[in-house]
Amino acid sequence: MSHPIKTAIVGFGAAGKFMHAPFIVTQPQHYEVIAVLERNLSESATLFPNALIVRSIEELLQIQELELVIITTPNNTHVPYTKAALMAGKHVVLEKPFTIHSSEALELIELSKQTNKTLSVFHNRRYVTDFLTIKEMLGKQLLGPVHSFEAHYHRYRAEAKPNAWREENTPGSGILYDLGSHLIDQALYLFGMPKHIMADIRLQRPHAKTVDNFEVQLYYDFLKVTLKSGMLVREPGPRYMIHGTIGSFIKSGEDPQEAYQRAGKLPTQVENWGYENEANYGLLHTVINNQLVKEIYPTLRGDYGYYYSNLYKTLREGMPLRERPEHGYNTIRIIELAMQSNEQKATIPCTDLLDIAYPD
Incomplete structure (x- = not known):
């Protein structure tokens, strides 16, 4: 053993x-x-x-x-x-x-x-409730070919946070690197490498020293991906809006894990860890077996612990690594391209991305 x-x-x-x-x-x-x-x-x-x-x-x-x-x-x-x-x-x-x-x-x-x-x-947000559910849904092709994928990761904090290095004017600070890393990795995981990118990046709050608002659009052949985040969004609205040729999926709510973590709770101390409140289940409106369906779609269980379970299998059992460093590179490269697009106020090609497989 x-x-x-x-x-x-x-x-x-x-x-x-x-x-x-x-x-x-x-x-x-x-x-x-x-x-x-x-x-x-x-x-x-x-x-x-x-x-x-x-x-x-x-x-x-x-x-x-x-x-x-x-x-x-x-x-x-x-x-x-x-x-x-x-x-x-x-x-x-x-x-x-x-x-x-x-x-x-x-x-x-x-x-x-x-x-x-x-x-x-x-990249732990591959193991949150909503992303795992969306991955399953797209795998089943319940929406048909997807033409619009919109993901939001908002917060509300109008005031400055004292002694927070992420809010200082230093390289790698700001929410494009922080929250944007999650959104970009999820998009690349689901859809692969985009062809073009356009971005609007802002310092929105009066006291802001670094990026606190962004909208990044990734363009594929048929698909447009929109990733948005801001620090002045008190009521966030839907977290994901996905539209395909035969159906749509609308999802609100936040994965429950982080709230427990910041309250000092361990996964073993919370009954039904990672299970979302049914009130936050998403709405699926599509066609299945030639029948129109408009119903609540149950959310899968999330668990950041999957990351470390998988890593153990890689280090001890030789299972292929799921969260590869090349994935990290691609995310950072997209961030650089987003900043370039914002500076030029233009849509630009997505260059120098690594053609590396993402997990099934």
Whole structure:
């Protein structure tokens, strides 16, 4: 029987504490956290009382038995920390956004190959309720060929958030890198590489120092994908609106997992973890077996833990990696192209994307 992967978490802010740790600590048969990098505090001791708390990446990477490093620190540390971990012979999970520049992403991909170590991007929103449901629905071709796919990921915070690096005017900050990474990855997963892109990117709030509103349109042959996000949307409306030649699917609501995570709940502490309230089920209006159907379509269960279950199978059992670094590269490249389109106020070709398979 395979032994748990000896793991370290780099950073224990919101991402490390809420997005990663709950799904590591509840899979003790797969992962054993032996170290956590916290610069000043020791908050991780509550979840991982037997883990060594270290204060620097150099100290962490000296731990010989360490196999996997999970990097959840600010975006400008992603490249140097990942390079150091790969060179030290460790597998790496890298929080999104993968890198700030696509050229850096290519460097990390090449280094992963040279060191023969697995590098995975944490695109966890492939495992939310609505996306899993949409993936199933499109797989069943319930809407016919899709011509319009619109996804929204809004928030409402009119005021500035104190001491938030994501809201500072620094490379890789702003919601295009933050929330946009999720929306772009989902679109590429479902539909592959677009041919052209057009984007409108804004600093909308008076105090904004970095991007807090965007609309990105991806153009395929028959399909147009629209991705929208803003920080001044108090009532978000439908989250997804998908229209095909024979039907439509309209979906509102938010996956329930993050609210539990930020309340400090573990998946094992919540009955029916990942199941959505039926009030948020989407509306399917289509034709099935020559009969017009307009009905509520049940939402599938979401679970970020699927990411770590799959990664374990890759590292211990040789299953192909699902969240590949090339996927991270493509997302960052789309972000760069969106910024270029916005600057030129033009529709531009989608160049230099990697023709890499996405999971079934």
